[in-house]
Amino acid sequence: MKRWIAILVTAMLAILQTGAFAECDDEISNYTRYADYIPQAAEPVGLIPGENHRTLVVWFSRVGNTLFDPDVDVVSSATLNRGKDGALVGNAQMIAGWITEETKADVFQIQTAYTYPSDYDQTVQVGEGQDIDHVDLALASHLEDVSGYDTVWLVAPIWHYTVCTPLRAFLEETDLSGKTVYVMTTHCGSRFADTVEKIQQMQPDAAVIRGVAVSGFDPGSSETEVREYVRSTIK
Numbered sequence: 724m725k726r727w728i729a730i731l732v733t734a735m736l737a738i739l740q741t742g743a744f745a746e747c748d749d750e751i752s753n754y755t756r757y758a759d760y761i762p763q764a765a766e767p768v769g770l771i772p773g774e775n776h777r778t779l780v781v782w783f784s785r786v787g788n789t790l791f792d793p794d795v796d797v798v799s800s801a802t803l804n805r806g807k808d809g810a811l812v813g814n815a816q817m818i819a820g821w822i823t824e825e826t827k828a829d830v831f832q833i834q835t836a837y838t839y840p841s842d843y844d845q846t847v848q849v850g851e852g853q854d855i856d857h858v859d860l861a862l863a864s865h866l867e868d869v870s871g872y873d874t875v876w877l878v879a880p881i882w883h884y885t886v887c888t889p890l891r892a893f894l895e896e897t898d899l900s901g902k903t904v905y906v907m908t909t910h911c912g913s914r915f916a917d918t919v920e921k922i923q924q925m926q927p928d929a930a931v932i933r934g935v936a937v938s939g940f941d942p943g944s945s946e947t948e949v950r951e952y953v954r955s956t957i958k
């Protein structure tokens with residue numbers, strides 16, 4: 724009996740979670756083919772040096788990898804924000820900004836070779852089947868040498884209840900052995916899902932630590948928590 728109650732509760736939670744992230748944005752979807760992707764227009768941003776070269780902040784957001792209309796409606800979209808200068812800011816990007824201010828670290832933006840559709844639901848489809856035309860996800864920029872860092876912050880959204888594809892691609896080509904790795908997520912209900920365990924599996928010789936999970940519906944309300952958490956890790 725207890726087992727059936729547990730199964731029922733798990734199923735109900737799964738349904739609730741699916742609904743939650745599907746409703747982050749409710750635009751219409753008709754995207755299907757990877758071949759329709761548009762390559763990144765500009766040179767990738769790559770590594771931005773800070774003052775502290777022992778710490779690295781790595782982030783991925785839809786913003787920076789999506790050709791949004793400059794007038795895109797950020798008010799009714801739970802996944803987009805505008806900075807003080809009016810530029811679009813992604814949720815993970817916002818969190819990475821707070822961490823960078825606290826740590827003064829070098830920053831690396833993960834960018835994909837092809838952009839994602841501006842339609843949220845289409846991106847959800849693509850995120851699920853990036854290789855729908857049997858084309859593997861390719862990154863636009865790569866970190867050649869991470870040997871100088873002892874602490875790495877990974878900041879990225881949850882996609883499909885796990886590590887998002889671009890962060891996975893980064894982790895496949897970057898060896899973080901011997902480093903302390905803080906995992907920060909942004910999500911619409913799944914919190915960390917299985918990301919900490921997955922990242923530890925991919926980087927068995929790194930010390931992977933669960934950081935803060937920030938709701939994508941209102942990331943700004945987590946600023947104090949994130950900043951305090953980051954400060955608490957600095958000796």
Ligand SMILES: Cc1cc2nc3c(=O)[nH]c(=O)nc-3n(C[C@H](O)[C@H](O)[C@H](O)COP(=O)(O)O)c2cc1C
Binds near residue numbers: 801847884912
């Ligand atoms: C492809 C895709 C899949 C997603 N899957 C999930 C999910 O499984 N669980 C969840 O809570 N949120 C999910 N989301 C919502 C994002 O995690 C959330 O909107 C996040 O705050 C976006 O961060 P960003 O602005 O840095 O890209 C998904 C979003 C996309 C685009």
